[in-house]
Amino acid sequence: MSKPETVPVLLPLALPAPYDYLAPEGETLRPGDFVVVPLGPALRLGVVWHRSEDEKPDVAPAKLRRIQHRLEDVPPLPEISLRFCDWVANYTLTPPGMVLRMMMSASKAFEPPTLKFGVRLGGEPPERMTSARARVLEAAEGGMIFRKSELAEMAGVSTGVIEGLVNAGTLLQEVLPDPWQAPFDLAREHAPLSDAQDEAAKALLAQTGNGFSVSLLDGVTGSGKTEVYFEAIAKTLEQGKQALVLMPEIALTTQFIARCEARFGAKPAEWHSGMTSNMRGRVWRAIAQGDAKFVVAARSGLFLPFPDLGLIVVDEEHDQGYKQEDRVTYQARDMAVVRGNLGKIPVILSSATPSIESVVNAEAGRYAHIRLKSRYNAAQLPEIEPIDMRATPPERGRWLSPPLVEALAETLERGEQSLLFLNRRGYAPLTLCRNCGYRFECPNCSAWLVEHRFRRRLECHHCGTFIPIPDECPQCGAEDSLTPCGPGVERIDEEIATRFPEARRLILSSDQLTGIDELRRALREIEEGAVDIVIGTQLVAKGHHFPGLALVGVIDGDLGLAQADPRAAERTFQLLSQVTGRAGRAAIKGKGLIQTYMPEHPVLQALAKGDRDAFLAREIEARKTAGMPPFGRLASLLISSGLRDRAETYARDLARAAPPAAKILVLGPAEAPLAVIRGRYRYRLLVKAPREADMQTYLRLWLGNAPKPKGDLRLTVDIDPYSFL
Numbered sequence: 213m214s215k216p217e218t219v220p221v222l223l224p225l226a227l228p229a230p231y232d233y234l235a236p237e238g239e240t241l242r243p244g245d246f247v248v249v250p251l252g253p254a255l256r257l258g259v260v261w262h263r264s265e266d267e268k269p270d271v272a273p274a275k276l277r278r279i280q281h282r283l284e285d286v287p288p289l290p291e292i293s294l295r296f297c298d299w300v301a302n303y304t305l306t307p308p309g310m311v312l313r314m315m316m317s318a319s320k321a322f323e324p325p326t327l328k329f330g331v332r333l334g335g336e337p338p339e340r341m342t343s344a345r346a347r348v349l350e351a352a353e354g355g356m357i358f359r360k361s362e363l364a365e366m367a368g369v370s371t372g373v374i375e376g377l378v379n380a381g382t383l384l385q386e387v388l389p390d391p392w393q394a395p396f397d398l399a400r401e402h403a404p405l406s407d408a409q410d411e412a413a414k415a416l417l418a419q420t421g422n423g424f425s426v427s428l429l430d431g432v433t434g435s436g437k438t439e440v441y442f443e444a445i446a447k448t449l450e451q452g453k454q455a456l457v458l459m460p461e462i463a464l465t466t467q468f469i470a471r472c473e474a475r476f477g478a479k480p481a482e483w484h485s486g487m488t489s490n491m492r493g494r495v496w497r498a499i500a501q502g503d504a505k506f507v508v509a510a511r512s513g514l515f516l517p518f519p520d521l522g523l524i525v526v527d528e529e530h531d532q533g534y535k536q537e538d539r540v541t542y543q544a545r546d547m548a549v550v551r552g553n554l555g556k557i558p559v560i561l562s563s564a565t566p567s568i569e570s571v572v573n574a575e576a577g578r579y580a581h582i583r584l585k586s587r588y589n590a591a592q593l594p595e596i597e598p599i600d601m602r603a604t605p606p607e608r609g610r611w612l613s614p615p616l617v618e619a620l621a622e623t624l625e626r627g628e629q630s631l632l633f634l635n636r637r638g639y640a641p642l643t644l645c646r647n648c649g650y651r652f653e654c655p656n657c658s659a660w661l662v663e664h665r666f667r668r669r670l671e672c673h674h675c676g677t678f679i680p681i682p683d684e685c686p687q688c689g690a691e692d693s694l695t696p697c698g699p700g701v702e703r704i705d706e707e708i709a710t711r712f713p714e715a716r717r718l719i720l721s722s723d724q725l726t727g728i729d730e731l732r733r734a735l736r737e738i739e740e741g742a743v744d745i746v747i748g749t750q751l752v753a754k755g756h757h758f759p760g761l762a763l764v765g766v767i768d769g770d771l772g773l774a775q776a777d778p779r780a781a782e783r784t785f786q787l788l789s790q791v792t793g794r795a796g797r798a799a800i801k802g803k804g805l806i807q808t809y810m811p812e813h814p815v816l817q818a819l820a821k822g823d824r825d826a827f828l829a830r831e832i833e834a835r836k837t838a839g840m841p842p843f844g845r846l847a848s849l850l851i852s853s854g855l856r857d858r859a860e861t862y863a864r865d866l867a868r869a870a871p872p873a874a875k876i877l878v879l880g881p882a883e884a885p886l887a888v889i890r891g892r893y894r895y896r897l898l899v900k901a902p903r904e905a906d907m908q909t910y911l912r913l914w915l916g917n918a919p920k921p922k923g924d925l926r927l928t929v930d931i932d933p934y935s936f937l
């Protein structure tokens with residue numbers, strides 16, 4: 213008698229391991245198959261997992277429940293996705309089911325696909341011809357397939373006219389092909405690469421096609437890195453393999469998609485949180501089936517089920533947006549390298565301001581270092597000057613110093629564009645009572661309430677709590693005594709409005725532009741020159757190409773340096789280089805002015821002298837001395853509870869349970885800099901280890917033996933943390 217087959221099934225839940233089930237009668241299942249299984253009283257969707265030879269199911273078959281059925285028309289998860297899932301779970305100390313959950317975050321992919329219909333000219337001409345109908349026939353000429361609404365708009369008629377022509381049999385209804393079904397034209401004519409680009413492309417291509425490699429494509433802003441890595445994408449598509457480009461900010465993708473289409477003759481598939489769930493389902497399936505060959509995605513795109521991935525590009529690889537902080541905490545840039553290694557494929561990391569981690573890897577020879585040192589087409593890098601705020605302070609109640617005001621006036625005069633950068637949303641970061649000194653704080657967080665004049669309220673940026681702006685002080689009752697302190701972008705906008713009433717202004721911040729469409733529209737307006745002065749938060753720092761931008765003014769160059777964070781200097785350098793790097797990308801010579809109270813700070817000096825390498829050398833030396841990443845490893849353990857005592861006691865117990873290890877240091881517990889968020893008290897432990905230490909094994913041993921968090925206690929482990937608040 214043959215033994216009933218037992219099958220491990222991983223469920224997208226916070227479970228430590230797959231569960232064993234019996235295979236459906238008479239069916240053989242393979243790892244990666246999607247199956248419906250009973251769990252408690254419910255049915256759940258899971259994935260048949262892989263098992264190594266020596267692993268034996270530990271439950272007697274008689275006790276096992278049976279898999280209900282396999283989803284026949286869903287492509288299985290590729291074997292490499294299973295291995296990648298295990299790897300990420302192991303590295304981040306997350307239950308593998310939670311990683312699987314990210315891999316399955318397209319619920320519509322598991323339902324029968326919905327078809328969308330379009331219309332195409334093909335039948336007999338209508339018996340009754342009207343001028344509206346004639347316009348439609350003209351617009352539809354050529355036999356292409358259109359969405360009904362699209363054709364109606366092209367012909368300037370209502371969709372009723374289209375329907376009429378469908379009923380008359382003139383227009384035929386057909387299934388609309390997905391955009392990624394259009395073939396790429398790889399031989400398409402495109403602007404030739406410059407000599408420098410050509411050299412860089414050759415170096416990149418030498419790396420591709422030989423299994424795993426990482427190349428750091430390191431070129432100043434506007435040097436044409438995109439055109440260079442397009443060559444590697446073209447080669448990958450030529451080989452019939454899939455290519456994935458990760459981007460830190462989905463608002464960026466419009467310009468990028470247009471460039472891809474111009475270069476390859478068809479649009480890539482997109483993947484990000486702004487898509488409808490139907491579209492997500494379609495894209496997921498198309499990728500799993502190997503139909504979508506070219507995908508542009510947010511960081512989560514790394515977890516898509518590519519069966520035949522041939523290249524990963526991580527654009528703006530230094531960007532903090534690649535670190536996911538909630539649920540599974542992972543760094544997508546690092547995991548892209550892991551995915552490349554597992555799949556034996558090349559990875560390209562691209563940036564004008566690469567991360568210290570990547571620079572160190574390049575210097576050590578682990579990554580190929582490909583540099584582009586000047587801008588494409590002889591466009592010049594902007595000249596950068598710090599403005600010493602001690603020597604030339606702004607007038608009282610104002611935030612722009614005289615040299616910056618002058619530069620703005622001159623730029624306006626010349627009809628060119630300016631950008632003012634301040635990484636602070638709202639009107640003022642703090643409101644206080646002039647009479648009694650009362651400060652508005654969030655009742656749930658250790659944070660001030662930020663005044664948002666545009667939305668007329670005081671708002672907490674950590675938990676979202678808000679109150680209307682009051683007329684009197686809640687403490688002393690004084691009227692008209694509330695004073696905003698310090699500027700946010702809205703306040704800068706106000707100052708610009710009074711100084712340059714004739715200028716066309718635009719605030720680029722998530723408060724003013726809700727939703728991706730508004731943001732994209734705003735970016736287009738700037739690009740087209742419909743705006744004179746842009747005032748923006750870090751949204752403006754990311755890779756946009758604004759051809760008419762001549763001047764960039766940084767309102768507070770010191771803001772990022774004040775943070776208690778091992779990467780503060782690096783981050784400030786990157787942010788300020790990126791922001792000022794938006795200037796002068798086309799014909800105009802650009803200028804960057806940075807307001808600062810410490811112009812002698814090495815970060816500002818390096819920016820002013822354009823000496824990135826000196827900054828990097830210094831920063832790398834400092835990290836080495838301090839044993840900070842990438843020369844040492846860090847992990848953060850965040851403990852939180854609604855009760856301060858409980859959080860603190862548990863944090864201490866946890867620290868006491870840490871096994872002694874020669875070179876591993878457990879620091880803390882210390883109250884987190886943001887001591888309370890959403891009414892939860894927060895304590896941090898920081899684990900510091902040398903590079904060669906096995907942080908994961910150490911943590912597993914420790915947490916395995918330590919008391920478990922009970923009640924409302926929560927413990928969050930963050931490997932390679934980027935946030936220390």
Ligand code: ADP
Nearest residue numbers: 403404405406432433434435436437438439588
């Ligand atoms: P980076 O990503 O390095 O900042 P981009 O790739 O965005 O730079 O290129 C900057 C600008 O130069 C873009 O407008 C791009 O279209 C243009 N460009 C780059 N390379 C070429 C080329 N070989 N031919 C024509 N235009 C190019």
Ligand code: ZN
Nearest residue numbers: 654657672675
């Ligand atoms: Zn709050």
